Structures are given as C-alpha cells and as structure tokens.
Amino acid sequence: xxxxxxxxxxxxxxxxxxxxxxxxxxxxxxxxxxxxxxxxxxxxxxxxxxxxxxxxxxxxxxxxx
Amino acid sequence: xxxxxxxxxxxxxxxxxxxxxxxxxxxxxxxxxxxxxxxxxxxxxxxxxxxxxxxxxxxxxxxxxxxxxxxxxxxxxxxxxxxxxxxxxxxxxxxxxxxxxxxxxxxxxxxxxxxxxxxxxxxxxxxxxxxxxxxxxxxxxxxxxxxxxxxxxxxxxxxxxxxxxxxxxxxxxxxxxxxxxxxxxxxxxxxxxxxxxxxxxxxxxxxxxxxxxxxxxxxxxxxxxxxxxxxxxxxxxxxxxxxxxxxxxxxxxxxxxxxxxxxxxxxxxxxxxxxxxxxxxxxxxxxxxxxxxxxxxxxxxxxxxxxxxxxxxxxxxxxxxxxxxxxxxxxxxxxxxxxxxxxxxxxxxxxxxxxxxxxxxxxxxxxxxxxxxxxxxxxxxxxxxxxxxxxxxxxxxxxxxxxxxxxxxxxxxxxxxxxxxxxxxxxxxxxxxxxxxxxxxxxxxxxxxxxxxxxxxxx
Numbered sequence: 279x280x281x282x283x284x285x286x287x288x289x290x291x292x293x294x295x296x297x298x299x300x301x302x303x304x305x306x307x308x309x310x311x312x313x314x315x316x317x318x319x320x321x322x323x324x325x326x327x328x329x330x331x332x333x334x335x336x337x338x339x340x341x342x343x
Numbered sequence: 344x345x346x347x348x349x350x351x352x353x354x355x356x357x358x359x360x361x362x363x364x365x366x367x368x369x370x371x372x373x374x375x376x377x378x379x380x381x382x383x384x385x386x387x388x389x390x391x392x393x394x395x396x397x398x399x400x401x402x403x404x405x406x407x408x409x410x411x412x413x414x415x416x417x418x419x420x421x422x423x424x425x426x427x428x429x430x431x432x433x434x435x436x437x438x439x440x441x442x443x444x445x446x447x448x449x450x451x452x453x454x455x456x457x458x459x460x461x462x463x464x465x466x467x468x469x470x471x472x473x474x475x476x477x478x479x480x481x482x483x484x485x486x487x488x489x490x491x492x493x494x495x496x497x498x499x500x501x502x503x504x505x506x507x508x509x510x511x512x513x514x515x516x517x518x519x520x521x522x523x524x525x526x527x528x529x530x531x532x533x534x535x536x537x538x539x540x541x542x543x544x545x546x547x548x549x550x551x552x553x554x555x556x557x558x559x560x561x562x563x564x565x566x567x568x569x570x571x572x573x574x575x576x577x578x579x580x581x582x583x584x585x586x587x588x589x590x591x592x593x594x595x596x597x598x599x600x601x602x603x604x605x606x607x608x609x610x611x612x613x614x615x616x617x618x619x620x621x622x623x624x625x626x627x628x629x630x631x632x633x634x635x636x637x638x639x640x641x642x643x644x645x646x647x648x649x650x651x652x653x654x655x656x657x658x659x660x661x662x663x664x665x666x667x668x669x670x671x672x673x674x675x676x677x678x679x680x681x682x683x684x685x686x687x688x689x690x691x692x693x694x695x696x697x698x699x700x701x702x703x704x705x706x707x708x709x710x711x712x713x714x715x716x717x718x719x720x721x722x723x724x725x726x727x728x729x730x731x732x733x734x735x736x737x738x739x740x741x742x743x744x745x746x747x748x749x750x751x752x753x754x755x756x757x758x759x760x761x762x763x764x765x766x767x768x769x770x771x772x773x774x775x776x777x778x779x780x781x782x783x784x785x786x787x788x789x790x791x792x793x794x795x796x797x798x799x800x801x802x
Binding site for chain 1: 521638
C-alpha cells in the first residue's frame, strides 16, 4: 500500500490536542491560524473517511470472497 | 426337551411377560443419538447413554413419539428450551416399554420434561465457562479496544441466511450515508458442522486480519436456530484468542450462548448489530462536530481579544504621533529662527561685505530652510503611511483567521441541531459553572431561548 493510511483515531487525538491548545486561551494569534487550519483539514478528512467509498478496499474485499 | 414354540409365539410370550412384569411408565434419562420424522409425522429416535468418558455407548434403545403427541411435545419443548429436539441433547422422557413381535423393543414416549434439558444445557455451559475462566482467556476479546470507526467488517454467516441480508441491507442503507465494507465468509451456523465451520472461518479471517476492523457472527433468528451449537468450548476459545473484536448477533431472544458471553459484544439480532455499528459511527462523528464547534468558539474568543488589543493600540497611536510630529516641528522652527538670527547678525557684523554676498547668503539661507521643511513633510507622510500599513496588515490577518474559522462554521453546527448555551454572555461548558434558578441563554440555529435551570446533573 503506497498511500499512507489515514487513521481516524490519531486524527481525533490530534484534533483534541488542538482544541486543548486553543481552549487554554493563551495561544499566539499567528499560531492560532495554523492550528485552526490543521484542525479543519483533519475534520474534513474524518468526515471523508465516514462517507466516501474507497474503491481500493472494495476491490480487495471482492477478491477475498 | 423344552416346549417348541413358533417365533411369533415366543415374541408374544416376551411381550406379555414384559407387560406383566413392568410398570406402566418410567421417567427415563437419555441422550438422543438419532432422530427422524417420517411423512406421517411420527418421530423415531435412538436413545443412548454414554460412559463417563463421553465416548463409548453403554446402553441403546429405540424410541417412538407418535405424531399426535409429537406435534404437541415438539412445540412445547422448543418453547421452553429454545432448542429443537435433536441429536446430542439430553432429555428426560416419560415412556412405556413396548414389545412388538415384528419390531422388537421400543420406548413409546408420551411426555417430556424440558426443564431437565435446560438444566443439562446450563450445566454443560457452566463447565465450558469455568474452563475458559481457568484457562484465563474468558474476557480476552472483550479487552480489545473497539475501533472508533468499525468500517471494514468480516461477516461470518451464510448468504442464504435471512439474518445476513437483513444485516447488510440495514448497514448499507443507513440514513447517515456512512460507508461500510463487508466481506462474507460463507459459514454453516447450524448443526453438527457448526463448530468446525466457524473455526475455519475465523482462521481464514485471522490470516487477513490487517484488512479488517472487526468480525461479526450473525444468523437469522427463529425457533429453528439452536443456540447450543455456540455453547462450544472450541468456538468460544477461538473467539477469545481472536486479534480483532468479535460481535455476535446469533438471533436468540431468550438466552445467550458461551460464544456470546466471550465476544467483545453480543447483540440479539443481526439488525441490532448493524444499528450498533451505525451508532458507533454517529458517536464518532458527533465527537468531531462537537470539537469543531468548540474550536470555533475558542478561536473567536482569541480573535476578539486580539481585535480589542489592536483597536486600543491604534487609539493610543494617533495622538502619540501628533505629539511626536508637533515636537519635531517645534524643534525645526526654533532651528530656523536661530539660523535667520545668526544670518542677520553676520550681515550686520560684516558691514563691509558686498551686496552680492549678502544676497547670496540670504538665498542660501532660504534653500536651507526649505530643505528642512521638505524633510519634515516627508517624515510626517512616512509616519502616517507606516501607521496605516501596520493597521491594514493586522486587519488582513484577522480576516484570514475569520475565514479559516468559517470552515468550522458554527451556523452549520447549529443547523444540525446543536446549540450553544451561555450564562451572562459566557459560554457554558461545565455543569459546575451553574446553579439552580440561574437564567441561561440557548442559541439555536433560529432564535434564542432564555431558560431557568431547575435541575443539574453532573457527569
């Protein structure tokens, strides 16, 4: 598998860390924009994982049956 | 020499002797080793008793349940035990010994005690549970972490089983649009071949365990599905040792098998398993949505804080610049006055200096003062431009921050039915921040609510 597998769990952990950093309140405003951008990317990836079909998995499963 | 009799006569003598010698009924404990129903609806059984080693048979007899009794007893037995009458079960039956000149000896069964079988099965199950506990494996599958997104599912079932299509249809037709991948491992889940079939399927999945998030074992419900096939030490042991979480939906509403007990989770029906998986997805998604709304709120607070800081700075900056500029102006003016007076003094002192020199001096002086004016003007313009630039760049930065937090759009979150609750304008995140009778504001997608706290439940 050439593509690095997206891990929902580690994405959630990363989002939780970002949230924790932002909620602590003393985050530098320059860092805030970086963190928010990263969180929004991760959230998008997570949503994609839940709803978008990966044909790769489908074809592997077809071969197994 | 003894009296000669025909075979029929002998058989009749035996029959009569037995009839006279034996009481009408016995309650007999036995194990069913064979069972067939014929077209007329009569049930023919072979009953055995095994040695303690559970292998060798020490007694064997034919038995019959006539159709008029069988119809009733079959349903009665299934209703109480949840099992159909079948080979391998231990039963307690009320029987009469009958001897037929053509068919020999058989037990005619007129009643059955299902409670005995229930007890036997429970005892057998207890022994298996005890052994799994002694082996230290009983809860091993339960201890595996359940995946947040159980998406790639190995299904141990049969294509023809009603439960299988229920499961797949329910799962893939979920109203959230979640994606699940299922791979069916065709398995027999009924009858004597169940144990071997399930273990073979588990082994096959284990070889490809990296491709899956979990295993489900499902089959349709109904009275014909005997649960006791899953009261198997070998199946249960394999489940406990399995590297992925196993969920069972074996379709039994009365009781659970040992396999259900050792599984990571056990649900009553295949549909319930599908619902559980969909709910797990929804929980995962809600957690993300919740975090994204919290990030939005927390970011907006930081942005607001910084905005206020910049505004405060700019209010201070304008008068400061004016004071600085007027200071520079004053200093320059006094320099100009000084230069003029020095020039005048020089002219007066140098009475002998020719007129052209005087005029040269005055023009030089003029150009000098106008040069100073220019510097003053330029400084002033630069100062204003720098201030404006500085303010503009901060504004751009704020705008981009607001834009990136738009990805997390709180309105979208509110539209999904989430709401933001606040007290005295402060966002409420913890039950400890409020007390009874506090007035709280709830912001919905449309409109706001003001409500009074009557009860607080902590977590």
